[in-house]
Amino acid sequence: MQITTLFTSKRILSSFVTVFIIALLIAPTFSHVAQAATAKEIDVSVEVALDRFKNDVKGASEFLANAKGVLVIPNVIRVGFGLGGEYGEGALIVGGKTVDYYNTVAASFGFQIGAQSKNIIIIFMEETALTKFRDSLGWRAGVDGSVALIDQGAGSSVDTDNLRHPIVGFVFGLKGLMVNLSLEGSKFTKLIK
Numbered sequence: 493m494q495i496t497t498l499f500t501s502k503r504i505l506s507s508f509v510t511v512f513i514i515a516l517l518i519a520p521t522f523s524h525v526a527q528a529a530t531a532k533e534i535d536v537s538v539e540v541a542l543d544r545f546k547n548d549v550k551g552a553s554e555f556l557a558n559a560k561g562v563l564v565i566p567n568v569i570r571v572g573f574g575l576g577g578e579y580g581e582g583a584l585i586v587g588g589k590t591v592d593y594y595n596t597v598a599a600s601f602g603f604q605i606g607a608q609s610k611n612i613i614i615i616f617m618e619e620t621a622l623t624k625f626r627d628s629l630g631w632r633a634g635v636d637g638s639v640a641l642i643d644q645g646a647g648s649s650v651d652t653d654n655l656r657h658p659i660v661g662f663v664f665g666l667k668g669l670m671v672n673l674s675l676e677g678s679k680f681t682k683l684i685k
Contacts, residue, residue, distance in 0.1 A: 529581050534593055538583045541566035541611045555615050561586045561622040563614040565596050570608050593683040613662045621658040633675035641675060
């Protein structure tokens with residue numbers, strides 16, 4: 493009985509030490525990423541992400557034309573080794589102009605190894621959804637607003653007539669729209685720039 497308890501205690505301690513070491517290894521990556529970009533750097537990244545979105549996703553321009561507001565978070569870095577996290581900075585565009593800057597932070601648990609970069613575009617199709625987002629101190633996808641995430645493959649067209657959701661999200665990388673992703677739990681917070 494004592495041997496089993498001792499073995500279990502060592503296993504728990506070993507797991508804790510492993511997680512601690514992994515956190516120490518991941519921390520420098522996030523400390524580099526967490527150094528806030530300037531407004532000009534964010535604006536340039538947002539412009540590049542929007543251009544890619546318009547070129548890679550058929551129907552994207554129509555979505556953007558009908559939007560009340562567009563949140564663009566380019567180059568979101570996700571790192572994971574058992575525990576995972578992601579961080580990115582971007583801008584909210586209303587009427588074709590940047591009105592605010594935001595960051596996104598998310599954590600995850602489960603089997604995951606490696607790092608990846610992605611772009612997140614959230615389009616507010618209704619004024620009330622945009623107002624609720626802008627008035628929040630920290631808006632969580634899936635909690636403060638439901639985001640209809642579009643993950644159609646490359647070459648597919650996105651039709652605004654068939655999608656009548658107040659908030660529509662797109663996540664894409666180098667190979668176009670990413671599939672089987674979720675924004676649930678991602679927190680978006682206004683930055684002071």
